[in-house]
Amino acid sequence: MSRIKTKYQGVFYREAITNGKPDKTYYIVFKDTHNKTVETKVGKESEGVRANYCNQKRNEIVTKQRLGEDLPTIAIKKKRNIITLDLAAEKFFKEREMQNKDNAHTQSKYNNWIMPVLGKMDIDLIGLEEVRGLQESLVKKEYAAATINFTINLLNAIINYAIENKLSTTIQNPTKKLKQLKVDNARDRYLTKEECQSLLEAVDDEPVLRLFVRLSLSTGGRLETILSICKKDIDFTNKIITLKDHKNASSYRGFINDDLTSYVNEYCKDLKPNDKLITMPVRTLRRQLSNIFADLFNADLDKNDRKNRVVIHTLRHTFASLLAIQGTPIFTIQKLMNHQDIKTTLRYAKLSPESGKEFVLKLLA
Structure with a gap:
C-alpha cells in the first residue's frame, strides 16, 4: 500500500x-x-x-x-475523551454568565454561525484550514466583513479559553494565523436633533421602546448597558445614573435632565430597587426598533451599508456626535462614553465647532 x-x-x-x-x-x-x-x-x-x-x-x-526532553510514550495516541468545540463553548459562555456579563446575543452568534460548521469537531483537530473554511462559508453567505471578523474573534476567544483551562492540548491558536477581512468599521451615520424627535414620536405609543430610546440618547450607553439599568442605579435627586460597561467590565456615571428624570421616576415607581427598568426580551426589542429604523431612516439602503444604516448602536453614536457638535471637550466626551482609549473618541473631533470647518468654507467664498 x-x-x-x-x-x-x-x-x-x-x-x-x-x-x-x-x-x-x-x-x-x-x-x-x-x-x-x-x-x-x-x-x-x-x-x-x-x-x-x-x-x-x-x-x-x-x-x-x-530541547532534549523525554518523549511521551502515548504522545500521539487517540484521545479517549474528546472535547468538542461545542463543549468548550458551553463552558466558555457559562463562565461569562458567572462574571455577570450579558452574553446571550454573543452566544446566539456562536449557535448560528460557528456551531453548524465546527461545533461537533474535536477542538484539537481544528486547524487553520477549518478556520479558513468557516470564514469562507460566511463570505459565501454574504455576511458583512465586520460580522465575519467578529465570528472569527469569538472562535479565537473560545479556543484561548480551552487552552488556558486545559480543555485543549493545542499549542497555538489556529485563528491567529488567519488574516481578518478588511473592513471600514466607522459608522458615519448619526441622528440629527430633528431625526431624534421623529424617532421619539414613532415610539411614543410604546412605553418600553420610548424609555429605551430616551435613555440611549441621553447616556450613550450600549444596548447591554441600557438593559442592565435597575431602579437602584438612578439618583433622582442629583439626576445621576450609574451605567455598567460590560465590554470593559467597569461602571461609570451618566446624567439625565429634569424631564427624563421625572419620566423615569413615574415609569418605575412600582419597581423594587433591584428590578430592571427594561425587561422586554432583547430579540423583541431589536426586531421592533429595526422595523422602525427601516421605516424612518433605512429605506433603499443596502443591508451591509454599515456607514449609513441606522441601527441600535447609532443611538450611542448620536449621543457622542451631538455632544461634539455643541462644542463639548473631547476628553469630556471620552469620560461620558467610558472609552478606554482617547483614539476611539477622537473620531468625533471632526464634528466640533473648532474642527476648522468654518475656515475651510471661507477659502473660496
Missing part, C-alpha cells in the same frame, strides 16, 4: 476500505535521537484524525527532541 504525501512535511496517509467505505490512515515520520527514521501511526480519518492534527503532533515531538 503506497504512501500518499500531504502538504505537511513528514505527514502522509495510506488509503484502505473501512467498514465498506474508503478511509485514510495517517502516519508521521521523524528522526529519532540516533538519526534513524521512525514511522508512527496516528489514526484514521474515520476516527476524526486529520492531517493538521498529525502535523501538530509531529511538531511537538520534534520540539521535545530539540
